[in-house]
Amino acid sequence: MLSETAYAKINLALHVRRRRDDGYHELETLFAFVDGGDRLSASPAEADSLVTHGEFASLIEDPFGNIVAKALSGLPHGKGWAVDLEKRLPVAAGLGGGSADAGAVFRMVERAHGLPDDWQARAARLGADVPACVLSTTCVGTGTGTELAPVQSDLAGTPVLLVNPRAAVPTGPVFKAWDGVDRGAMPSGSVREIALGGRNDLEAPAIVLCPAVADVLAALQFTDPFLARMSGSGATCFALYDEEAQRDRAAKKLAEKHPGWWQMTGSLR
Template sequence: MRGLPPFGSPVATIKASAPAKVNLTLHVTGQRDDGYHLLDSLVVFADVADQISASVAPDLRMTASGPFSTGVPTDHTNLIMRAAEALRSVRGVTKGAALALEKHLPHAAGIGSGSSDAATTLAMLAELWQVAPLPATAPEVVALGADVPVCVGAPRPVRMSGIGDVLSPVAGLPDCAMILVRPPVEVPTGPVFQSLATKEGKPMDALPEGLDYDAFIRWLAAQRNDLQIPAEAIAPEITEAIDKLKSLPAVSLARMSGSGSTCFALVKDMATARHVARIVQVAKMDWWVAPAALL
Protein backbone atom coordinates (compact mmCIF):
# COMPACT_ATOMS: atom_id res chain seq x y z
CA MET A 1 0.00 0.00 0.00
CA ARG A 2 1.25 3.46 -0.81
CA GLY A 3 2.20 5.86 1.95
CA LEU A 4 3.40 3.34 4.53
CA PRO A 5 6.75 3.81 6.32
CA PRO A 6 9.36 1.02 6.14
CA PHE A 7 8.47 -2.02 8.23
CA GLY A 8 10.04 -1.85 11.65
CA SER A 9 9.82 1.94 12.01
CA PRO A 10 7.81 2.66 15.19
CA VAL A 11 5.25 5.42 14.67
CA ALA A 12 2.30 6.82 16.59
CA THR A 13 0.09 7.50 13.59
CA ILE A 14 0.09 6.06 10.07
CA LYS A 15 -1.65 7.42 7.02
CA ALA A 16 -2.08 5.54 3.75
CA SER A 17 -4.08 5.48 0.52
CA ALA A 18 -6.43 2.67 -0.45
CA PRO A 19 -6.53 2.79 -4.27
CA ALA A 20 -9.46 1.92 -6.50
CA LYS A 21 -9.32 -1.60 -7.94
CA VAL A 22 -10.33 -1.86 -11.59
CA ASN A 23 -11.15 -5.13 -13.35
CA LEU A 24 -10.05 -4.52 -16.93
CA THR A 25 -11.41 -7.99 -17.71
CA LEU A 26 -13.67 -10.33 -15.77
CA HIS A 27 -14.36 -13.81 -17.14
CA VAL A 28 -16.65 -16.12 -15.18
CA THR A 29 -15.28 -19.61 -15.78
CA GLY A 30 -17.27 -21.84 -13.43
CA GLN A 31 -19.01 -22.24 -10.10
CA ARG A 32 -18.00 -24.45 -7.19
CA ASP A 33 -20.35 -26.68 -5.27
CA ASP A 34 -20.28 -24.21 -2.37
CA GLY A 35 -21.65 -21.48 -4.64
CA TYR A 36 -18.46 -19.48 -5.13
CA HIS A 37 -17.86 -18.39 -8.70
CA LEU A 38 -14.57 -19.05 -10.49
CA LEU A 39 -13.13 -15.95 -12.13
CA ASP A 40 -10.31 -14.93 -14.42
CA SER A 41 -9.54 -11.21 -14.32
CA LEU A 42 -6.84 -8.68 -15.11
CA VAL A 43 -6.80 -6.29 -12.15
CA VAL A 44 -5.09 -2.90 -12.00
CA PHE A 45 -5.14 -0.08 -9.47
CA ALA A 46 -5.83 3.59 -10.09
CA ASP A 47 -4.51 6.65 -8.27
CA VAL A 48 -7.92 7.71 -6.97
CA ALA A 49 -8.23 6.43 -3.44
CA ASP A 50 -9.75 6.44 -0.01
CA GLN A 51 -7.52 7.81 2.73
CA ILE A 52 -7.07 6.01 6.05
CA SER A 53 -5.19 6.92 9.22
CA ALA A 54 -4.51 4.77 12.27
CA SER A 55 -3.28 5.64 15.76
CA VAL A 56 -2.64 3.41 18.75
CA ALA A 57 -5.63 3.34 21.11
CA PRO A 58 -6.78 1.15 24.01
CA ASP A 59 -9.54 -0.40 21.89
CA LEU A 60 -10.60 -0.70 18.27
CA ARG A 61 -12.70 2.19 17.01
CA MET A 62 -13.48 3.76 13.65
CA THR A 63 -14.82 7.00 12.21
CA ALA A 64 -15.85 7.79 8.64
CA SER A 65 -15.90 11.11 6.80
CA GLY A 66 -15.64 12.32 3.23
CA PRO A 67 -17.96 12.66 0.24
CA PHE A 68 -19.01 8.99 0.22
CA SER A 69 -19.16 8.35 3.96
CA THR A 70 -22.96 8.36 4.16
CA GLY A 71 -24.17 4.88 4.99
CA VAL A 72 -20.71 3.52 5.79
CA PRO A 73 -20.92 1.48 9.03
CA THR A 74 -18.29 2.12 11.68
CA ASP A 75 -18.93 -0.97 13.78
CA HIS A 76 -17.65 -4.54 13.46
CA THR A 77 -19.61 -5.07 10.23
CA ASN A 78 -17.21 -2.80 8.32
CA LEU A 79 -14.45 -4.67 6.49
CA ILE A 80 -11.89 -2.30 8.00
CA MET A 81 -12.90 -3.34 11.51
CA ARG A 82 -13.09 -7.01 10.52
CA ALA A 83 -9.58 -6.81 9.06
CA ALA A 84 -8.27 -5.15 12.21
CA GLU A 85 -9.88 -7.78 14.42
CA ALA A 86 -8.49 -10.59 12.26
CA LEU A 87 -4.93 -9.27 12.43
CA ARG A 88 -5.16 -8.64 16.17
CA SER A 89 -6.46 -12.17 16.77
CA VAL A 90 -3.90 -13.95 14.58
CA ARG A 91 -0.92 -11.99 15.92
CA GLY A 92 -2.07 -11.92 19.55
CA VAL A 93 -2.12 -8.12 19.73
CA THR A 94 -3.56 -6.59 22.90
CA LYS A 95 -3.42 -2.96 21.76
CA GLY A 96 -6.21 -1.31 19.82
CA ALA A 97 -6.32 1.39 17.17
CA ALA A 98 -8.30 4.47 16.29
CA LEU A 99 -9.04 4.24 12.56
CA ALA A 100 -10.24 7.19 10.50
CA LEU A 101 -11.56 6.65 6.98
CA GLU A 102 -11.91 9.47 4.45
CA LYS A 103 -14.26 7.95 1.87
CA HIS A 104 -13.50 9.40 -1.56
CA LEU A 105 -14.50 6.32 -3.58
CA PRO A 106 -18.13 5.31 -4.08
CA HIS A 107 -19.03 2.05 -2.38
CA ALA A 108 -20.93 -0.85 -3.95
CA ALA A 109 -19.54 0.40 -7.25
CA GLY A 110 -17.43 -2.44 -8.66
CA ILE A 111 -14.06 -0.86 -7.80
CA GLY A 112 -13.38 -2.78 -4.59
CA SER A 113 -13.13 0.23 -2.32
CA GLY A 114 -14.15 -1.68 0.81
CA SER A 115 -11.72 -4.48 0.02
CA SER A 116 -8.93 -1.99 -0.69
CA ASP A 117 -9.71 -0.25 2.61
CA ALA A 118 -9.44 -3.58 4.43
CA ALA A 119 -6.19 -4.55 2.74
CA THR A 120 -4.66 -1.14 3.48
CA THR A 121 -5.77 -1.45 7.10
CA LEU A 122 -4.03 -4.82 7.44
CA ALA A 123 -0.75 -3.33 6.23
CA MET A 124 -1.09 -0.17 8.34
CA LEU A 125 -1.89 -1.99 11.56
CA ALA A 126 0.91 -4.51 11.09
CA GLU A 127 3.28 -1.53 11.07
CA LEU A 128 1.49 0.31 13.87
CA TRP A 129 1.44 -2.75 16.14
CA GLN A 130 4.90 -3.92 15.03
CA VAL A 131 3.79 -7.39 13.97
CA ALA A 132 4.31 -9.39 10.80
CA PRO A 133 1.73 -8.56 8.11
CA LEU A 134 -0.70 -11.22 6.95
CA PRO A 135 0.07 -12.59 3.47
CA ALA A 136 -2.61 -12.46 0.79
CA THR A 137 -2.96 -16.23 1.00
CA ALA A 138 -3.70 -16.30 4.75
CA PRO A 139 -7.10 -17.91 5.44
CA GLU A 140 -8.07 -14.88 7.53
CA VAL A 141 -7.45 -12.59 4.55
CA VAL A 142 -9.35 -14.83 2.11
CA ALA A 143 -12.25 -14.96 4.58
CA LEU A 144 -12.62 -11.17 4.36
CA GLY A 145 -13.82 -11.44 0.76
CA ALA A 146 -12.77 -12.38 -2.76
CA ASP A 147 -11.24 -8.98 -3.54
CA VAL A 148 -9.18 -8.51 -0.37
CA PRO A 149 -6.26 -10.82 -1.33
CA VAL A 150 -5.67 -9.03 -4.64
CA CYS A 151 -5.81 -5.66 -2.86
CA VAL A 152 -3.13 -6.80 -0.40
CA GLY A 153 -0.71 -6.76 -3.32
CA ALA A 154 -1.70 -3.31 -4.57
CA PRO A 155 -0.65 -1.42 -6.57
CA ARG A 156 0.89 -4.15 -8.72
CA PRO A 157 -1.26 -5.34 -11.65
CA VAL A 158 -2.19 -8.98 -11.34
CA ARG A 159 -4.13 -11.79 -12.96
CA MET A 160 -6.69 -12.96 -10.43
CA SER A 161 -8.29 -16.38 -10.80
CA GLY A 162 -9.94 -19.10 -8.74
CA ILE A 163 -12.34 -17.45 -6.31
CA GLY A 164 -9.98 -14.48 -6.11
CA ASP A 165 -7.31 -16.42 -4.22
CA VAL A 166 -5.00 -17.35 -7.12
CA LEU A 167 -2.84 -14.33 -7.91
CA SER A 168 -0.31 -14.27 -10.73
CA PRO A 169 1.92 -11.26 -11.53
CA VAL A 170 1.68 -9.86 -15.03
CA ALA A 171 4.34 -8.27 -17.19
CA GLY A 172 4.63 -4.50 -17.21
CA LEU A 173 1.63 -2.88 -18.85
CA PRO A 174 2.04 0.04 -21.23
CA ASP A 175 1.69 3.59 -19.95
CA CYS A 176 -1.89 4.80 -20.18
CA ALA A 177 -4.59 6.52 -18.18
CA MET A 178 -8.27 6.01 -17.51
CA ILE A 179 -11.48 7.79 -16.70
CA LEU A 180 -13.71 6.22 -14.06
CA VAL A 181 -17.42 6.99 -14.38
CA ARG A 182 -20.16 5.89 -12.03
CA PRO A 183 -23.77 6.81 -12.75
CA PRO A 184 -25.89 7.25 -9.60
CA VAL A 185 -27.12 3.67 -9.39
CA GLU A 186 -26.12 0.66 -7.28
CA VAL A 187 -26.10 -2.82 -8.78
CA PRO A 188 -26.59 -5.77 -6.39
CA THR A 189 -23.90 -8.36 -7.08
CA GLY A 190 -26.09 -11.41 -6.40
CA PRO A 191 -28.72 -10.76 -9.08
CA VAL A 192 -25.98 -9.93 -11.60
CA PHE A 193 -24.35 -13.32 -11.14
CA GLN A 194 -27.73 -15.05 -11.12
CA SER A 195 -28.59 -13.48 -14.49
CA LEU A 196 -25.51 -14.83 -16.27
CA ALA A 197 -26.40 -16.68 -19.46
CA THR A 198 -23.58 -19.14 -18.70
CA LYS A 199 -21.19 -19.62 -15.82
CA GLU A 200 -18.77 -21.72 -17.83
CA GLY A 201 -17.09 -19.04 -19.93
CA LYS A 202 -13.68 -19.28 -21.54
CA PRO A 203 -10.77 -17.92 -19.50
CA MET A 204 -8.75 -14.92 -20.59
CA ASP A 205 -6.29 -15.23 -23.42
CA ALA A 206 -2.65 -15.21 -22.36
CA LEU A 207 -1.36 -11.66 -21.95
CA PRO A 208 1.70 -11.22 -24.18
CA GLU A 209 4.72 -9.43 -22.76
CA GLY A 210 5.97 -6.10 -24.07
CA LEU A 211 2.72 -4.82 -25.57
CA ASP A 212 2.58 -1.21 -26.62
CA TYR A 213 -0.58 0.79 -25.99
CA ASP A 214 -2.33 -0.05 -29.27
CA ALA A 215 -1.54 -3.77 -29.00
CA PHE A 216 -2.73 -3.77 -25.39
CA ILE A 217 -6.04 -2.21 -26.43
CA ARG A 218 -6.47 -4.83 -29.15
CA TRP A 219 -5.80 -7.60 -26.61
CA LEU A 220 -8.28 -6.10 -24.13
CA ALA A 221 -10.94 -5.70 -26.81
CA ALA A 222 -10.82 -9.46 -27.40
CA GLN A 223 -11.48 -10.15 -23.68
CA ARG A 224 -14.73 -9.69 -21.72
CA ASN A 225 -16.49 -8.65 -18.59
CA ASP A 226 -19.09 -11.39 -18.37
CA LEU A 227 -21.05 -9.43 -15.76
CA GLN A 228 -21.56 -6.39 -17.95
CA ILE A 229 -24.56 -7.64 -19.95
CA PRO A 230 -26.60 -8.79 -16.92
CA ALA A 231 -25.65 -5.60 -15.05
CA GLU A 232 -26.81 -3.46 -17.97
CA ALA A 233 -30.15 -5.31 -17.95
CA ILE A 234 -30.59 -4.39 -14.29
CA ALA A 235 -29.26 -0.84 -14.61
CA PRO A 236 -29.56 0.75 -18.08
CA GLU A 237 -27.56 3.70 -16.73
CA ILE A 238 -24.47 1.53 -17.21
CA THR A 239 -25.21 1.27 -20.93
CA GLU A 240 -25.62 5.03 -21.04
CA ALA A 241 -22.26 5.57 -19.36
CA ILE A 242 -20.41 3.18 -21.66
CA ASP A 243 -22.05 4.65 -24.76
CA LYS A 244 -21.11 8.15 -23.62
CA LEU A 245 -17.48 7.15 -23.17
CA LYS A 246 -17.35 5.29 -26.49
CA SER A 247 -18.71 8.33 -28.29
CA LEU A 248 -15.59 10.37 -27.48
CA PRO A 249 -12.84 10.03 -30.13
CA ALA A 250 -9.97 9.95 -27.62
CA VAL A 251 -11.36 6.86 -25.87
CA SER A 252 -9.76 3.62 -27.03
CA LEU A 253 -11.90 1.20 -25.01
CA ALA A 254 -14.79 1.48 -22.55
CA ARG A 255 -16.14 -1.27 -20.32
CA MET A 256 -17.70 -1.90 -16.91
CA SER A 257 -15.48 -2.75 -13.93
CA GLY A 258 -16.32 -5.66 -11.66
CA SER A 259 -20.04 -6.16 -11.16
CA GLY A 260 -20.73 -2.44 -11.70
CA SER A 261 -21.82 0.21 -11.75
CA THR A 262 -18.48 1.99 -12.30
CA CYS A 263 -17.31 2.02 -15.90
CA PHE A 264 -13.87 2.90 -17.23
CA ALA A 265 -12.40 4.28 -20.41
CA LEU A 266 -8.76 3.88 -21.43
CA VAL A 267 -6.85 6.71 -23.08
CA LYS A 268 -3.20 7.30 -23.89
CA ASP A 269 -2.20 9.79 -21.19
CA MET A 270 -3.40 11.81 -18.21
CA ALA A 271 -3.87 15.03 -20.19
CA THR A 272 -6.36 13.20 -22.39
CA ALA A 273 -8.00 11.59 -19.35
CA ARG A 274 -8.58 15.00 -17.74
CA HIS A 275 -10.02 16.37 -20.98
CA VAL A 276 -12.41 13.46 -21.41
CA ALA A 277 -13.42 13.62 -17.75
CA ARG A 278 -14.35 17.30 -18.10
CA ILE A 279 -16.53 16.57 -21.12
CA VAL A 280 -18.36 13.76 -19.33
CA GLN A 281 -18.78 15.68 -16.09
CA VAL A 282 -20.25 18.73 -17.81
CA ALA A 283 -22.72 16.52 -19.67
CA LYS A 284 -23.64 14.46 -16.57
CA MET A 285 -23.31 16.52 -13.43
CA ASP A 286 -24.81 13.81 -11.21
CA TRP A 287 -22.25 11.17 -12.26
CA TRP A 288 -19.05 10.51 -10.32
CA VAL A 289 -16.24 11.11 -12.80
CA ALA A 290 -12.52 10.76 -12.03
CA PRO A 291 -9.48 10.88 -14.33
CA ALA A 292 -6.84 8.49 -13.04
CA ALA A 293 -3.38 7.18 -13.73
CA LEU A 294 -2.69 3.46 -13.54
CA LEU A 295 -0.38 2.68 -10.64
Protein backbone atom coordinates (compact mmCIF):
# COMPACT_ATOMS: atom_id res chain seq x y z
CA MET A 1 0.00 0.00 0.00
CA LEU A 2 1.16 3.52 -0.83
CA SER A 3 0.30 6.56 1.27
CA GLU A 4 0.88 10.27 0.88
CA THR A 5 -0.02 13.55 2.54
CA ALA A 6 -1.63 16.13 0.29
CA TYR A 7 0.22 19.08 1.78
CA ALA A 8 -1.75 22.30 2.23
CA LYS A 9 -0.59 24.98 -0.20
CA ILE A 10 -0.31 28.62 0.80
CA ASN A 11 0.66 31.63 -1.28
CA LEU A 12 3.17 33.69 0.68
CA ALA A 13 2.68 36.33 -2.03
CA LEU A 14 0.29 36.47 -4.97
CA HIS A 15 0.60 39.29 -7.49
CA VAL A 16 -1.96 39.45 -10.28
CA ARG A 17 -0.39 41.36 -13.18
CA ARG A 18 -2.97 41.29 -15.95
CA ARG A 19 -5.93 39.48 -17.45
CA ARG A 20 -4.83 37.62 -20.56
CA ASP A 21 -6.66 37.37 -23.87
CA ASP A 22 -7.38 33.69 -23.17
CA GLY A 23 -9.30 34.62 -20.02
CA TYR A 24 -6.61 33.47 -17.60
CA HIS A 25 -4.57 35.81 -15.43
CA GLU A 26 -0.82 36.44 -15.52
CA LEU A 27 0.49 35.77 -12.02
CA GLU A 28 3.62 35.98 -9.93
CA THR A 29 3.33 33.91 -6.78
CA LEU A 30 5.46 32.37 -4.06
CA PHE A 31 4.16 28.91 -3.21
CA ALA A 32 4.90 27.31 0.15
CA PHE A 33 3.55 24.17 1.77
CA VAL A 34 2.49 23.22 5.28
CA ASP A 35 3.49 19.84 6.72
CA GLY A 36 -0.12 18.65 7.04
CA GLY A 37 -3.19 18.18 4.87
CA ASP A 38 -5.42 15.52 3.38
CA ARG A 39 -4.30 11.89 3.55
CA LEU A 40 -4.38 9.47 0.62
CA SER A 41 -3.57 5.78 0.36
CA ALA A 42 -3.69 3.43 -2.62
CA SER A 43 -3.50 -0.31 -3.09
CA PRO A 44 -3.57 -2.48 -6.26
CA ALA A 45 -7.04 -3.36 -7.52
CA GLU A 46 -8.82 -4.76 -10.56
CA ALA A 47 -10.05 -1.28 -11.45
CA ASP A 48 -9.70 2.26 -10.17
CA SER A 49 -11.94 3.23 -7.27
CA LEU A 50 -12.11 6.10 -4.84
CA VAL A 51 -13.51 6.23 -1.31
CA THR A 52 -13.72 9.58 0.48
CA HIS A 53 -14.23 10.26 4.16
CA GLY A 54 -13.24 12.83 6.73
CA GLU A 55 -14.62 16.16 7.92
CA PHE A 56 -14.98 17.73 4.47
CA ALA A 57 -15.73 14.65 2.35
CA SER A 58 -19.42 15.53 2.07
CA LEU A 59 -18.49 18.73 0.20
CA ILE A 60 -17.02 16.77 -2.70
CA GLU A 61 -19.99 16.71 -5.04
CA ASP A 62 -18.81 13.96 -7.40
CA PRO A 63 -16.02 11.83 -5.92
CA PHE A 64 -15.72 9.73 -9.08
CA GLY A 65 -15.39 12.73 -11.38
CA ASN A 66 -13.16 14.82 -9.17
CA ILE A 67 -9.55 15.76 -9.66
CA VAL A 68 -8.17 12.64 -7.92
CA ALA A 69 -9.99 10.37 -10.36
CA LYS A 70 -8.83 12.54 -13.25
CA ALA A 71 -5.22 12.38 -12.05
CA LEU A 72 -5.44 8.60 -11.84
CA SER A 73 -6.91 8.24 -15.30
CA GLY A 74 -4.24 10.53 -16.75
CA LEU A 75 -1.24 8.58 -15.44
CA PRO A 76 0.06 5.03 -16.09
CA HIS A 77 -0.33 3.16 -12.80
CA GLY A 78 -0.93 -0.49 -13.63
CA LYS A 79 -4.25 -2.30 -13.75
CA GLY A 80 -6.07 -0.28 -11.15
CA TRP A 81 -5.80 1.42 -7.78
CA ALA A 82 -8.20 1.51 -4.86
CA VAL A 83 -7.69 5.00 -3.44
CA ASP A 84 -8.77 6.16 0.01
CA LEU A 85 -9.00 9.93 0.55
CA GLU A 86 -9.36 11.42 4.01
CA LYS A 87 -10.52 14.97 3.37
CA ARG A 88 -9.08 17.07 6.20
CA LEU A 89 -8.76 20.40 4.36
CA PRO A 90 -11.77 22.63 3.66
CA VAL A 91 -12.99 22.86 0.07
CA ALA A 92 -12.71 26.06 -2.04
CA ALA A 93 -10.45 27.44 0.65
CA GLY A 94 -7.31 28.78 -1.04
CA LEU A 95 -5.24 25.82 0.17
CA GLY A 96 -5.11 23.95 -3.13
CA GLY A 97 -7.08 21.10 -1.53
CA GLY A 98 -8.08 19.28 -4.72
CA SER A 99 -4.81 20.22 -6.42
CA ALA A 100 -2.89 18.93 -3.40
CA ASP A 101 -4.82 15.65 -3.59
CA ALA A 102 -3.90 15.33 -7.27
CA GLY A 103 -0.30 16.16 -6.43
CA ALA A 104 -0.24 13.34 -3.90
CA VAL A 105 -1.50 10.94 -6.58
CA PHE A 106 1.34 12.03 -8.88
CA ARG A 107 3.89 11.37 -6.11
CA MET A 108 2.44 7.91 -5.40
CA VAL A 109 2.56 7.05 -9.11
CA GLU A 110 6.14 8.32 -9.24
CA ARG A 111 7.16 5.98 -6.41
CA ALA A 112 5.37 2.98 -7.88
CA HIS A 113 5.93 3.38 -11.63
CA GLY A 114 7.78 6.62 -12.33
CA LEU A 115 6.21 9.65 -13.99
CA PRO A 116 6.08 10.24 -17.76
CA ASP A 117 8.37 12.96 -19.11
CA ASP A 118 5.41 15.25 -19.76
CA TRP A 119 4.07 14.98 -16.20
CA GLN A 120 4.12 18.75 -15.69
CA ALA A 121 1.91 19.36 -18.74
CA ARG A 122 -0.47 16.62 -17.57
CA ALA A 123 -0.58 18.21 -14.12
CA ALA A 124 -1.22 21.69 -15.56
CA ARG A 125 -4.21 20.37 -17.52
CA LEU A 126 -5.82 19.44 -14.20
CA GLY A 127 -5.38 22.91 -12.71
CA ALA A 128 -2.92 25.78 -12.41
CA ASP A 129 -1.84 24.82 -8.86
CA VAL A 130 -1.33 21.12 -9.57
CA PRO A 131 2.29 21.24 -10.84
CA ALA A 132 3.37 23.13 -7.70
CA CYS A 133 1.41 20.69 -5.54
CA VAL A 134 3.20 17.75 -7.16
CA LEU A 135 6.50 19.24 -6.03
CA SER A 136 5.11 20.47 -2.68
CA THR A 137 8.26 22.53 -2.09
CA THR A 138 8.74 26.28 -1.96
CA CYS A 139 8.81 27.69 -5.48
CA VAL A 140 8.08 30.79 -7.51
CA GLY A 141 5.24 30.41 -10.00
CA THR A 142 4.79 32.61 -13.06
CA GLY A 143 2.53 32.58 -16.11
CA THR A 144 -0.74 31.16 -14.83
CA GLY A 145 1.23 29.72 -11.90
CA THR A 146 2.39 26.62 -13.79
CA GLU A 147 5.88 27.84 -14.72
CA LEU A 148 7.87 26.91 -11.62
CA ALA A 149 11.28 27.78 -10.21
CA PRO A 150 12.05 25.95 -6.92
CA VAL A 151 13.88 28.10 -4.37
CA GLN A 152 15.75 27.46 -1.14
CA SER A 153 13.57 28.66 1.72
CA ASP A 154 14.84 30.47 4.77
CA LEU A 155 11.33 29.98 6.22
CA ALA A 156 11.44 26.17 6.30
CA GLY A 157 10.26 24.98 9.71
CA THR A 158 8.44 28.25 10.46
CA PRO A 159 5.39 27.70 12.70
CA VAL A 160 2.15 28.43 10.84
CA LEU A 161 -1.52 28.69 11.79
CA LEU A 162 -4.23 28.26 9.16
CA VAL A 163 -7.71 29.64 9.85
CA ASN A 164 -10.85 29.45 7.73
CA PRO A 165 -14.23 30.94 8.74
CA ARG A 166 -15.91 27.85 7.26
CA ALA A 167 -16.87 29.75 4.16
CA ALA A 168 -16.29 28.35 0.68
CA VAL A 169 -14.99 30.94 -1.78
CA PRO A 170 -14.83 29.65 -5.38
CA THR A 171 -11.80 30.88 -7.29
CA GLY A 172 -13.59 32.07 -10.45
CA PRO A 173 -15.75 34.80 -8.90
CA VAL A 174 -12.77 36.19 -6.94
CA PHE A 175 -10.64 36.56 -10.06
CA LYS A 176 -13.63 38.06 -11.87
CA ALA A 177 -13.99 40.64 -9.08
CA TRP A 178 -10.31 41.69 -9.30
CA ASP A 179 -10.18 45.36 -10.33
CA GLY A 180 -7.62 44.82 -13.09
CA VAL A 181 -5.02 47.16 -11.59
CA ASP A 182 -1.41 46.00 -11.90
CA ARG A 183 0.14 46.95 -8.55
CA GLY A 184 3.63 45.86 -9.50
CA ALA A 185 5.93 42.88 -9.62
CA MET A 186 6.64 40.50 -6.79
CA PRO A 187 9.83 41.58 -4.99
CA SER A 188 13.06 39.64 -5.20
CA GLY A 189 15.30 38.43 -2.38
CA SER A 190 15.03 35.63 0.14
CA VAL A 191 11.76 33.81 0.68
CA ARG A 192 11.22 35.79 3.88
CA GLU A 193 11.92 39.09 2.07
CA ILE A 194 9.52 38.22 -0.76
CA ALA A 195 6.81 37.21 1.70
CA LEU A 196 7.16 40.35 3.83
CA GLY A 197 7.46 42.68 0.83
CA GLY A 198 4.76 41.00 -1.23
CA ARG A 199 0.98 41.02 -1.09
CA ASN A 200 -2.09 39.06 -2.16
CA ASP A 201 -3.97 40.97 -4.84
CA LEU A 202 -7.00 38.74 -4.38
CA GLU A 203 -7.57 39.71 -0.74
CA ALA A 204 -9.69 42.77 -1.54
CA PRO A 205 -12.07 41.07 -4.01
CA ALA A 206 -12.34 38.03 -1.73
CA ILE A 207 -13.32 40.25 1.19
CA VAL A 208 -16.05 41.86 -0.93
CA LEU A 209 -17.46 38.40 -1.65
CA CYS A 210 -16.76 37.01 1.84
CA PRO A 211 -16.43 39.72 4.53
CA ALA A 212 -15.49 37.07 7.11
CA VAL A 213 -12.01 36.98 5.55
CA ALA A 214 -11.37 40.45 6.99
CA ASP A 215 -12.50 39.21 10.41
CA VAL A 216 -10.04 36.31 10.27
CA LEU A 217 -7.16 38.56 9.18
CA ALA A 218 -7.90 41.03 11.97
CA ALA A 219 -8.06 38.25 14.55
CA LEU A 220 -4.75 36.81 13.36
CA GLN A 221 -3.04 40.21 13.47
CA PHE A 222 -3.89 40.44 17.18
CA THR A 223 -1.87 37.26 17.85
CA ASP A 224 1.41 39.01 16.98
CA PRO A 225 2.62 37.04 13.94
CA PHE A 226 5.38 38.40 11.75
CA LEU A 227 3.08 37.89 8.77
CA ALA A 228 -0.67 37.33 8.35
CA ARG A 229 -2.22 37.07 4.90
CA MET A 230 -4.98 35.39 2.93
CA SER A 231 -3.92 32.37 0.88
CA GLY A 232 -4.83 32.01 -2.78
CA SER A 233 -8.36 33.21 -3.50
CA GLY A 234 -9.44 32.56 0.11
CA ALA A 235 -11.12 32.20 2.44
CA THR A 236 -8.28 30.58 4.42
CA CYS A 237 -5.77 32.94 6.01
CA PHE A 238 -2.41 32.07 7.52
CA ALA A 239 -0.15 33.53 10.18
CA LEU A 240 3.57 32.89 10.54
CA TYR A 241 5.31 33.01 13.93
CA ASP A 242 8.86 33.02 15.20
CA GLU A 243 8.17 30.30 17.80
CA GLU A 244 5.84 27.33 18.15
CA ALA A 245 4.68 28.55 21.55
CA GLN A 246 3.41 31.79 19.95
CA ARG A 247 1.51 29.81 17.32
CA ASP A 248 -0.01 27.48 19.89
CA ARG A 249 -1.13 30.37 22.11
CA ALA A 250 -2.69 32.00 19.05
CA ALA A 251 -4.51 28.80 18.09
CA LYS A 252 -5.89 28.42 21.60
CA LYS A 253 -6.97 32.06 21.77
CA LEU A 254 -8.77 31.94 18.43
CA ALA A 255 -10.44 28.62 19.23
CA GLU A 256 -11.87 30.17 22.40
CA LYS A 257 -13.04 33.38 20.73
CA HIS A 258 -14.21 31.83 17.45
CA PRO A 259 -15.13 28.20 18.11
CA GLY A 260 -16.88 27.91 14.74
CA TRP A 261 -13.75 28.64 12.72
CA TRP A 262 -11.65 25.81 11.27
CA GLN A 263 -7.97 25.88 12.06
CA MET A 264 -4.84 23.79 11.56
CA THR A 265 -1.39 24.20 13.07
CA GLY A 266 1.82 23.08 11.45
CA SER A 267 5.17 24.18 10.07
CA LEU A 268 6.34 25.22 6.64
CA ARG A 269 8.09 22.46 4.70
